[in-house]
Amino acid sequence: MIAKMKLNPASRIFGRLTLPGDKSISHRAALIAALANGVSTLTNFATSRDCESTIACLRKLGVEITHTGDLCAIHGREKLTPAGSPLDCGNSGSTMRILAGVLAAHDFTSELTGDESLSLRPMKRIIEPLELMGARIEACDGKPPLKIRGSGSLRPITYKLPVASAQVKSAILFAALGASGQTEVIETIPSRDHTERLFNGFGVPLITAVNPAGGASIRLDGPARFAARDLRIPGDVSSAAYLIAAAMMLPGSDLTLLGVGLNPSRTEFLSVLRSWGAEIITTDLHSELNEPVGTIQARAGPGSEPSKDQRTIRGSVIPSLIDELPLLAVVGSQISGGVEIRDAGELRLKESDRLRATTVNLRAMGAEVEEYEDGLSVVGPAALRGARVDSFGDHRIAMAFSVAALIAVGTTEMVNSECINISFPEFFDLLERVTAG
Numbered sequence: 526m527i528a529k530m531k532l533n534p535a536s537r538i539f540g541r542l543t544l545p546g547d548k549s550i551s552h553r554a555a556l557i558a559a560l561a562n563g564v565s566t567l568t569n570f571a572t573s574r575d576c577e578s579t580i581a582c583l584r585k586l587g588v589e590i591t592h593t594g595d596l597c598a599i600h601g602r603e604k605l606t607p608a609g610s611p612l613d614c615g616n617s618g619s620t621m622r623i624l625a626g627v628l629a630a631h632d633f634t635s636e637l638t639g640d641e642s643l644s645l646r647p648m649k650r651i652i653e654p655l656e657l658m659g660a661r662i663e664a665c666d667g668k669p670p671l672k673i674r675g676s677g678s679l680r681p682i683t684y685k686l687p688v689a690s691a692q693v694k695s696a697i698l699f700a701a702l703g704a705s706g707q708t709e710v711i712e713t714i715p716s717r718d719h720t721e722r723l724f725n726g727f728g729v730p731l732i733t734a735v736n737p738a739g740g741a742s743i744r745l746d747g748p749a750r751f752a753a754r755d756l757r758i759p760g761d762v763s764s765a766a767y768l769i770a771a772a773m774m775l776p777g778s779d780l781t782l783l784g785v786g787l788n789p790s791r792t793e794f795l796s797v798l799r800s801w802g803a804e805i806i807t808t809d810l811h812s813e814l815n816e817p818v819g820t821i822q823a824r825a826g827p828g829s830e831p832s833k834d835q836r837t838i839r840g841s842v843i844p845s846l847i848d849e850l851p852l853l854a855v856v857g858s859q860i861s862g863g864v865e866i867r868d869a870g871e872l873r874l875k876e877s878d879r880l881r882a883t884t885v886n887l888r889a890m891g892a893e894v895e896e897y898e899d900g901l902s903v904v905g906p907a908a909l910r911g912a913r914v915d916s917f918g919d920h921r922i923a924m925a926f927s928v929a930a931l932i933a934v935g936t937t938e939m940v941n942s943e944c945i946n947i948s949f950p951e952f953f954d955l956l957e958r959v960t961a962g
Contacts, residue, residue, distance in 0.1 A: 553719050555580060575615065613638050634673065642918060660676055681705065727751045
């Protein structure tokens with residue numbers, strides 16, 4: 526049976542919350558801890574279904590893991606053992622792409638599978654560099670399932686990323702842990718750097734050289750051996766985005782989020798919302814194993830009329846906003862002049878075609894939207910009305926339009942709302958705690 530949820534408008538967002546651990550960091554921390562010497566204790570580990578997929582795959586590869594609540598103790602073994610049966614990555618592109626890099630450096634054959642959505646996602650972008658390093662990978666027209674014949678003696682490579690992708694970069698760097706010599710990954714546009722920060726925190730010999738013209742060169746000397754570390758994983762800033770956006774759009778709101786990750790590659794949306802009139806303050810700044818962390822306070826601002834440049838999202842900022850773009854389209858429907866998003870064709874290759882899903886749902890709620898091959902534009906301010914909207918099985922779309930429902934007139938019915946469990950199972954419970962009707 527298809528799950529449906531009814532969502533009603535709210536008057537304001539008010540309260541203090543601690544969010545579950547960051548999904549991107551949790552994936553990578555589990556994988557690096559599995560290859561370390563010793564036991565790593567990860568607290569505030571993400572509760573998402575995606576991260577459960579990573580843990581399940583590591584267990585099948587011989588890693589002893591004690592996972593209770595948000596506490597995850599991982600007994601590193603440096604070398605994994607063959608799984609004996611396919612490794613199910615569920616809906617998680619991060620699990621499949623980054624684990625492929627790990628397995629490329631192991632001298633046995635593995636098969637990575639996923640659900641229907643993941644099986645449609647492109648994998649050629651990791652297959653090419655990993656095969657250059659010496660692995661052999663079979664796929665179905667560049668898509669899962671993947672059969673990986675790893676090598677115990679990978680070659681180091683110098684590889685310029687054709688697209689900005691933290692997952693592809695991470696796959697290469699994890700493979701480079703087992704290569705003999707220096708591997709270099711060149712980015713022309715910066716992407717999330719959680720892998721680099723974690724590697725440095727675990728003692729991996731990795732150096733990042735930032736290019737003054739933009740992008741970076743990341744160099745890793747392998748083979749690398751490193752010791753276990755303990756880590757408290759910061760609250761997920763991508764999850765925080767939905768609550769912050771709701772607070773921005775509902776007058777009288779005052780929301781405090783404790784212990785949130787503030788990695789600069791993940792916080793561009795805060796800058797965008799500030800330029801659109803939100804009042805967002807960060808305090809209690811500190812570091813957790815190289816990751817910046819702090820408290821975010823968000824309030825509805827006094828209102829402003831952003832310039833056309835501020836209302837146009839395109840170019841080099843797109844990789845830093847890729848997860849939040851459907852949400853920014855919703856928020857943009859409420860600002861003077863609306864919003865235009867371009868250079869975002871990558872959104873068509875996510876868990877759903879997010880450009881199409883965003884367009885369909887905004888139109889259903891009464892907004893005027895023009896869809897492009899690489900983006901969309903929304904006329905604003907728009908008076909949204911409650912409607913039947915579809916998540917298209919995509920957690921980001923489900924959360925973005927749950928926020929839209931809070932500012933709409935009338936009741937909104939969300940179809941397939943259960944997909945939110947992929948990244949943020951607590952979303953509706955936490956939203957209810959801070960929402961006033």
